[in-house]
Amino acid sequence: MKTIYEELLERGMTRRDFLKMATVLTAALGLEHTMVGKVVAAMESKPRLPVIWLEFQDCAGCSESLTRSHDPYLTKLLFNDISVDYHETLFAAAGKQAEENKEKIMKEYAGKYVLVVEGSIPTKDGGVYCTVSGKTAIQQLKEAAENALAVVAIGTCGSFGGLPHAYPDPTGAVGAGSIIKDKPVVNVPGCPPMPEVITNTIAHVAILGELPELDYLGRPKAFYGNTIHDRCPRRPFYEQGKFAESWDDEGAKKGWCLYKLGCKGPTTYNACAVIKWNEGVSFPIQSNHPCIGCSEPNFWDNNHVYDPVAFPPGLGDAAGMNKAGAAFLAGGALAIGSALLASQQKKKAAKGGEKEG
Amino acid sequence: MNLDWYYMARGPLFKFAVLFFLFGMGYRLFMLLFLGWKKDYAPARGSAIVGIVKAFWHHAWPPEGLREVYKGRLLAVLSGDIFHLAAFTVILFQPAHVKIWGKILGFEWGSLPMPIVDIAAGIALISLIVMAIDHLASPVRHLTSTTMSWLNLFFVFLPLLTGWMTYHHLWLPYQTLLTFHMLAVEWILIWMPLSKMSHFLYFFVSNVIHGVKFGKMGTL
Known part of the structure; x- marks a missing residue:
């Protein structure tokens, strides 16, 4: 099987251009410059890795975002050399042939392909709210993830359930990480995620064959390490x-x-x-x-989109303020009741004392 | 980190804490006012209004007889005043706090630049530490300190510390720090009606009551 480097040479790339590309790629992956050697070695020794891109409850906005990546090296690399072999939106094929192709890749490249998940997975009512070629999203995901080298969840829907998960969440939508428990899932959230972050993360996994450094929510630290x-x-x-x-x-x-x-x-x-x-x-x-x-x-x-982040969700609306006033008055009423009761008991005790006296 | 605590702390727990605080303070305030007052039949020797003013003044500036107690520990005594000023600067003028006050009250005021709020938070934290040292070092204060006094100091320290850490984004993810801050604030809201922390309200009530009483007696 040809390595990525060999395929690039066949396409007419010179060694000089290859090294330039590897350098740019290292920076784009968020790696230190000392890692250029590792990237070069990986591309010289590893064959192209196929990417299977599954879409579930989504708007395809993340795929739209991907196609707008402005990094020519990465986009070219992803589409030509790493190869997105199955992508429902970008695929020319459809139906049975497309599904067969996916299954063929899953068999042929067992343990070597990268699985990308876009969109949330419905879990309510046996997952019937999203089916592809007769299988529920949960079945599709589990089957594809079983022999995947790594799973990359793209978009907030794929990562955490996103908009379908928003109240009232009629389909019980969850992210890929809630279904796939036996291997780490790289989350690339955003609505949509930045195109460069999508390409770079997939490229990182596909080229180096390892996961990037992740934060506590499974997001690549290189891109999600700082707040806006x-x-x-x-x-x-x-x-x-x-x-x-x-x-x-x-x-x-x-x-x-x-x-x-x-x-x-x-x-x-x-x-x-x-x-x-x-x-x-x-x-x-x-x-x-x-x-x-x-x-x-x-x-x-x-939070509401235009509510400051300081607002605790739901606080301060009319109903909330009424509740606040009611709570204060309820406390007051209880106190007045107790005070009156105490005063009556005091009077009774005083009367009793007078009688006894 | 599981974000469930973050959502809980910012949503239901905060609402519960606010409602508990209002319920508790309503109870304590009305209980005090309806405990029953003896009618004062003595003829007034002085003005009740002047008594109220003097009562507040004596709190800010101790009268002659009390000054003995403060000798040699001016810093410790002032730390209480400084703490209150600094803490209220943070509580009332930090931009996020201003927004929350605005949402609750229906109107808001200007916020202070963050470095000023930051320094105020630092001063409040340091003055709390000075107060804690004074609790240990001063024999009188040591004797009057109870477990509750220490808990009060600790529970006031926590929201300030976590808020300060959140602003500086120290060590942990922002949501984790904000969760700690919110939980600390919520705890103090619950703690206030149950403890001497309710002095934030009783301070005014008791000064007015004592001011009226002793003002009329002409002893203030």
Whole structure:
């Protein structure tokens, strides 16, 4: 079986270009420059690894995102040399032939293919809410994951259940990690995730054959190691206490911090503020919109999009305030009742004492 | 880390703590007011209003007779005042806190720049440590310290420490730190009506009551 390097040479790439590519790739993977040798060695010694990309309850937005990766090396590498062999949205084939092809890859490359999961998996009612070629998403996922080298969950839906998991969660949607328990799942959340983060993470697994360093939610630390807040260009305004109070006030025009308008940057781990979107042009906060925290679990239920992150969910609505007042008055009523009872008992005791006397 | 605690701490637990706090403080306040008051038949020798003002003033500036107690431990005594000022700076003027107050009260005020709040939090933490040392070092205070006094100091220390750690994003993921901070705040909300921490309300009530009583007697 040809190695990735050999395939690249066959396509006309020179050794010089290959080394350049490996260097860029190392940086893109979030690795130290000392790891270039390891990347080169991996590509020289390992054959191309197929990627099987399954889609369940999703909007295909993550696949859309993938196709917008602006890193030519990585995109080319992923599509030509690592090879996404099965992808329901990008596939030309469909139906029986496509499924047969998937099964063929799963057999032929048992233990060597990378499984990518996009979309959440419904668990309610036996998982009937999402079926592909007559099999439920749970069955599809379990079958494909059994002999996979690694499982990469793409998007917040694939990672944590995402929007389908939001209240009232009619399908009992969960992320791939809730189904696959016998092997680690790399989570690449975001709605959608950044294209570079998708390509880089898959490339890391497929080229090096190992998982990147992960955080406590199974996200690659290279891209989810810092909060948006930590890397936000508006951070100095937060420190100075300069906030936009409404969408069109002076603060908003001057580019002040959007914290009070609902920015979830402080609780959101992602690389948007560093890599940025659309070939590094911008990201939501730079475009005057608060971060909605889309790469965090339960982001949709955790706070209203425009509620500041400080608001405990559900606190302070009209019903909440009524409850607060009612609680205070209930305590007061109990106290008054007890005090009156005590006073009556005191009077009784005093009368009893007088009689005895 | 499982994020369930994070959601619990920010959602149901916080609401429960606020409701428990309001219920408890409502109980304690009304209990005090309806305990029954003896009618004062003595003719007033002084003004009740002046008595109230003097009662608050004496709290801030100890009268002649009490100053003996504070001799040689000015820093320890001042640490209490400094702590309260610093803690209220943090509680009332940290941007996130301002938003929560605004949501609860329906109106809000300006927040202070973070470095100022940060320094205030540091001062509050240090003054609590000074107070704890004074509890051990001062013979009088040592004798009057109970387990509850230590628990009160500890429970006040925790939200400040966890809040400060959260702002500086020290060691742990932000959500973990925020969870600890919220839990510490929730615990103190529950603890307040059950302990001497309720002095935040009784301080005003008792000063007014004593001010009126002793003001009318003309002894303040």
